[in-house]
Amino acid sequence: MDAFGKYKTVISARAADKKILKKSQDGGIVSAAYIYGLENNLLDGVIVADKEDEFKAVPKVATTPEEVLNAAGTKYTVCSNLSVLKNAIREYGCEKLGVVGTPCQVIATRKAIKYPVGFRHMPDKIALIVGIFCMENFPYNGMKTIVEEHCGVKIEDVAKLDIGKGKFWVYTKWGETKSIKLKETHPYEQIACHVCTDYTAELADISTGSVGSPDGWSSVFVRTAKGEEFINKMIDEGYLETKPIDEGKFGLGILEKLALLKKDKNAKEIEHRKEIGLPVPY
Numbered sequence: 485m486d487a488f489g490k491y492k493t494v495i496s497a498r499a500a501d502k503k504i505l506k507k508s509q510d511g512g513i514v515s516a517a518y519i520y521g522l523e524n525n526l527l528d529g530v531i532v533a534d535k536e537d538e539f540k541a542v543p544k545v546a547t548t549p550e551e552v553l554n555a556a557g558t559k560y561t562v563c564s565n566l567s568v569l570k571n572a573i574r575e576y577g578c579e580k581l582g583v584v585g586t587p588c589q590v591i592a593t594r595k596a597i598k599y600p601v602g603f604r605h606m607p608d609k610i611a612l613i614v615g616i617f618c619m620e621n622f623p624y625n626g627m628k629t630i631v632e633e634h635c636g637v638k639i640e641d642v643a644k645l646d647i648g649k650g651k652f653w654v655y656t657k658w659g660e661t662k663s664i665k666l667k668e669t670h671p672y673e674q675i676a677c678h679v680c681t682d683y684t685a686e687l688a689d690i691s692t693g694s695v696g697s698p699d700g701w702s703s704v705f706v707r708t709a710k711g712e713e714f715i716n717k718m719i720d721e722g723y724l725e726t727k728p729i730d731e732g733k734f735g736l737g738i739l740e741k742l743a744l745l746k747k748d749k750n751a752k753e754i755e756h757r758k759e760i761g762l763p764v765p766y
């Protein structure tokens with residue numbers, strides 16, 4: 485089974501700007517790409533998952549590097565990024581839009597480009613699609629329950645959330661760190677995630693996530709000619725530091741293992757749902 489879909493290269497990378505690294509998740513690739521695009525006129529607006537009080541994720545259109553930095557960091561809850569796609573084009577007048585999303589949102593964006601029913605005048609305005617690795621996601625109340633009831637942290641005290649090394653991590657505004665094993669978070673997952681077989685955002689121009697790279701770095705799949713041109717310009721102009729990805733079991737090996745695990749496990753769930761007559765996504 486093909487683990488990653490089509491790609492041209494895969495590397496480890498991180499933002500060269502320490503300000504971005506400090507505010508972002510892992511290597512800060514999404515923020516660095518957005519900021520590079522906005523500063524160099526390759527993008528004139530980007531869709532971000534901003535956070536409001538109590539760590540609620542809210543989709544917004546950002547048009548400045550400051551707005552991108554304010555929204556940096558993964559929220560680990562559902563954020564309807566695509567709901568502001570039309571606003572970005574019709575109200576903000578974006579002609580070169582950057583879109584970021586989970587693999588399912590990347591698939592939806594590609595579908596909207598290919599079959600623009602209800603999305604007239606939109607396809608040629610999307611300049612870059614960045615996908616985030618995703619094994620599962622949590623509805624807001626599920627995430628809140630994990631944070632408050634399992635980790636004992638009030639949601640308003642959360643500074644940052646993370647998933648890594650088999651655990652869900654909560655960092656508080658007061659410098660404390662709490663964690664629980666990922667297997668304890670499974671009951672709170674969004675149900676649709678159990679029939680999703682895309683881990684590495686196979687239809688994005690660029691896909692990124694922490695798995696497969698050392699702490700503070702991200703793994704980056706460069707998939708399309710557009711994505712390749714964008715990443716190469718970022719490297720040439722000093723926005724990104726890169727190094728070859730570790731091809732061993734803690735690098736590409738673990739990425740492959742997780743991608744195949746998701747495909748295999750969720751393909752079985754799809755078959756099971758077909759057998760008992762429940763709807764499946766294909």
Ligand code: SF4
Nearest residue numbers: 588618620621677680
């Ligand atoms: Fe979307 Fe799949 Fe991630 Fe769930 S697991 S949020 S369906 S990409």
